[in-house]
Amino acid sequence: MQEKEKKITTLDDVARELGVSKTTVSRAISGKGRISRETREKVQRFVEEHDYRPSAVAKGLAQKKTYNLGLILPGDYKATEFPFFRDCMNGICEVASDNDYDILISMVNGEDLSQIQRMVINRKVDGMILSRAVEKSAAQKYLKENGVPFVVIGPNEDPDTVSVDNENREACEELTEIILMKGIHRIALLGGRESYGVTRSRYQGFLEAHKKLGIQAEKSLIMMNIDNRIQAGKAVERALEARAGGILCMDDFICDLTLQCLRERQIQIPKELKIASFYESDRLEYNHPPITGIRFDTIRLGKNACRKLLRLLGENPEEEEQPSGYQVILRESTK
Amino acid sequence: MQEKEKKITTLDDVARELGVSKTTVSRAISGKGRISRETREKVQRFVEEHDYRPSAVAKGLAQKKTYNLGLILPGDYKATEFPFFRDCMNGICEVASDNDYDILISMVNGEDLSQIQRMVINRKVDGMILSRAVEKSAAQKYLKENGVPFVVIGPNEDPDTVSVDNENREACEELTEIILMKGIHRIALLGGRESYGVTRSRYQGFLEAHKKLGIQAEKSLIMMNIDNRIQAGKAVERALEARAGGILCMDDFICDLTLQCLRERQIQIPKELKIASFYESDRLEYNHPPITGIRFDTIRLGKNACRKLLRLLGENPEEEEQPSGYQVILRESTK
DNA sequence: CTGAAAGCGCTTACAG
DNA sequence: CTGAAAGCGCTTACAG
Numbered sequence: 280m281q282e283k284e285k286k287i288t289t290l291d292d293v294a295r296e297l298g299v300s301k302t303t304v305s306r307a308i309s310g311k312g313r314i315s316r317e318t319r320e321k322v323q324r325f326v327e328e329h330d331y332r333p334s335a336v337a338k339g340l341a342q343k344k345t346y347n348l349g350l351i352l353p354g355d356y357k358a359t360e361f362p363f364f365r366d367c368m369n370g371i372c373e374v375a376s377d378n379d380y381d382i383l384i385s386m387v388n389g390e391d392l393s394q395i396q397r398m399v400i401n402r403k404v405d406g407m408i409l410s411r412a413v414e415k416s417a418a419q420k421y422l423k424e425n426g427v428p429f430v431v432i433g434p435n436e437d438p439d440t441v442s443v444d445n446e447n448r449e450a451c452e453e454l455t456e457i458i459l460m461k462g463i464h465r466i467a468l469l470g471g472r473e474s475y476g477v478t479r480s481r482y483q484g485f486l487e488a489h490k491k492l493g494i495q496a497e498k499s500l501i502m503m504n505i506d507n508r509i510q511a512g513k514a515v516e517r518a519l520e521a522r523a524g525g526i527l528c529m530d531d532f533i534c535d536l537t538l539q540c541l542r543e544r545q546i547q548i549p550k551e552l553k554i555a556s557f558y559e560s561d562r563l564e565y566n567h568p569p570i571t572g573i574r575f576d577t578i579r580l581g582k583n584a585c586r587k588l589l590r591l592l593g594e595n596p597e598e599e600e601q602p603s604g605y606q607v608i609l610r611e612s613t614k
Numbered sequence: 615m616q617e618k619e620k621k622i623t624t625l626d627d628v629a630r631e632l633g634v635s636k637t638t639v640s641r642a643i644s645g646k647g648r649i650s651r652e653t654r655e656k657v658q659r660f661v662e663e664h665d666y667r668p669s670a671v672a673k674g675l676a677q678k679k680t681y682n683l684g685l686i687l688p689g690d691y692k693a694t695e696f697p698f699f700r701d702c703m704n705g706i707c708e709v710a711s712d713n714d715y716d717i718l719i720s721m722v723n724g725e726d727l728s729q730i731q732r733m734v735i736n737r738k739v740d741g742m743i744l745s746r747a748v749e750k751s752a753a754q755k756y757l758k759e760n761g762v763p764f765v766v767i768g769p770n771e772d773p774d775t776v777s778v779d780n781e782n783r784e785a786c787e788e789l790t791e792i793i794l795m796k797g798i799h800r801i802a803l804l805g806g807r808e809s810y811g812v813t814r815s816r817y818q819g820f821l822e823a824h825k826k827l828g829i830q831a832e833k834s835l836i837m838m839n840i841d842n843r844i845q846a847g848k849a850v851e852r853a854l855e856a857r858a859g860g861i862l863c864m865d866d867f868i869c870d871l872t873l874q875c876l877r878e879r880q881i882q883i884p885k886e887l888k889i890a891s892f893y894e895s896d897r898l899e900y901n902h903p904p905i906t907g908i909r910f911d912t913i914r915l916g917k918n919a920c921r922k923l924l925r926l927l928g929e930n931p932e933e934e935e936q937p938s939g940y941q942v943i944l945r946e947s948t949k
Numbered sequence: 950c951t952g953a954a955a956g957c958g959c960t961t962a963c964a965g
Numbered sequence: 966c967t968g969a970a971a972g973c974g975c976t977t978a979c980a981g
Binding site: 634635636637638641647648649650653672674675676677678 | 953
């Protein structure tokens with residue numbers, strides 16, 4: 280394949296071999312600037328054959344770009360949130376590499392800014408994607424002050440910041456409505472950290488459904504900030520005492536804890552109690568009985584986040600952003 | 615804080631303001647080359663005050679380095695493997711950023727090489743970390759051929775490739791031994807994909823323990839490639855029919871499926887059957903009854919992987935690699 | 950100890 | 966349509 284000649288690794292190599300200028304080679308490869316079809320094709324053929332690709336770093340330096348996007352992930356996310364982050368990452372990575380960008384990750388704990396600062400101060404990224412956004416977080420403030428483009432994954436009210444989000448409110452409203460329409464009016468709602476945007480969006484959907492149907496939500500049965508088995512146990516106890524007809528869990532982790540508690544107490548689902556989750560995973564599907572949940576297209580969410588960021592950077596990603604959508608999946612637990 | 619003068623963003627800016635040469639500034643910052651203490655401190659003070667950091671990209675170009683490490687993650691990993699990857703990433707990111715490197719991720723499905731090739735052909739990374747290594751994989755071959763330094767996370771027999779791994783064999787041997795010594799000799803072993811290195815290492819540990827105690831392993835009760843609830847159900851059925859005294863699950867996902875199956879059949883743990891997992895998670899700890907498992911220090915594993923790669927690249931990470939170790943955690947399920 | 954200069958591998962006005 | 970040259974922001978022999 281490769282002649283005995285040394286490998287072609289730089290633009291210069293290509294130019295020399297072809298007896299043209301670097302300028303010409305550069306133009307042939309990038310497609311920018313006027314160039315005759317003949318020359319362009321000659322260069323392209325050569326480049327193809329020799330498996331040459333310009334150094335992204337050098338290109339970046341010349342253009343004052345890095346072709347890197349920073350992705351900020353929480354370092355402490357729970358197992359339950361995992362499919363969400365994995366799918367997000369999948370979507371983000373795919374769009375990024377389609378556009379010849381790369382993803383640089385950073386796992387951040389709490390409100391620690393140092394990692395984010397490192398990336399921007401070292402000038403390693405052109406923009407950032409913030410996941411599990413905390414509204415008005417220090418991170419967002421910092422990025423704004425430093426003029427770093429970013430998009431936020433999660434709910435967002437700030438008109439100046441670009442964001443993408445699952446339709447949590449809508450989906451949870453729909454699911455809640457279905458339960459209410461089944462005649463189950465005393466519903467317990469078990470949720471996670473109130474400081475998270477998702478929690479609030481889902482809660483809103485829950486309330487919305489009640490309002491829409493003119494049913495009073497049972498405030499005393501709304502129990503947030505559930506983080507572990509013990510707390511879940513207490514919440515379940517309370518729901519049972521209050522003779523709730525159903526329990527809605529705000530995510531799979533909580534649903535899982537809830538199911539464990541119910542099992543201990545030998546409660547029959549769905550006969551004695553309906554149960555559903557505002558999220559969806561294999562666990563729910565394969566449970567006995569299978570649990571009603573909501574399926575979000577998180578890969579697409581990730582793709583959208585990445586595309587929006589690329590647009591902010593002046594790129595023009597092939598595909599358009601598409602609404603990520605959701606499906607409520609009814610299973611035996613709410614029969 | 616910052617005067618009305620324009621912001622200091624390049625070496626040149628610093629040099630001009632201070633009336634010295636770029637060379638001097640560069641030396642003061644990098645600490646390389648002879649320079650008077652006085653000058654060095656002057657520069658450092660200025661740099662500090664103006665919050666200046668050299669552009670990593672430009673620095674990289676001049677040094678023919680990128681200060682980026684590629685991390686290859688499987689795009690399809692299961693929920694059960696998640697804490698493993700998250701902790702790995704945490705460890706890797708921490709060490710990387712301590713050494714002013716960044717992590718570039720790529721999610722790869724199956725044996726698709728294109729993402730890996732992109733990274734190396736674009737010259738975006740100095741080296742790579744391969745997680746969930748498949749022995750002799752195409753990826754490893756490709757990296758070797760192209761002279762890209764890499765380390766593998768997982769079992770590895772190839773003397774030419776650097777790797778790190780949890781002590782799966784040892785840990786599983788220890789746990790199996792404990793069960794056997796309790797007089798439980800008919801043990802069912804439920805495992806995941808045989809093509810994964812982890813599976814094989816753990817299996818070995820299981821056999822090793824039997825050999826050590828001179829007990830014959832019940833081959834007919836060794837059931838691999840369990841991937842879903844149905845298969846787990848069949849395996850459990852078989853174990854019960856054969857009157858196994860205990861079930862060892864090769865990871866938490868399988869353990870979880872197994873527990874569900876046992877619950878349906880109303881089997882009492884540990885009275886009728888002991889059960890333990892070759893991994894550990896919250897799920898196991900909070901189960902009723904709590905399940906015996908093995909805790910690996912995966913964060914440290916990730917750190918070690920990163921440190922080894924940095925060494926390969928000629929860096930000298932602060933801390934030494936430390937054995938990552940493990941603890942067998944005995945809980946009620948094997949009482 | 951310090952600096953002028955060349956170089957890392959590209960891109961992009963500018964001139965022809 | 967094509968090329969010489971300057972420039973992106975650093976590092977590093979080399980000379981002094």
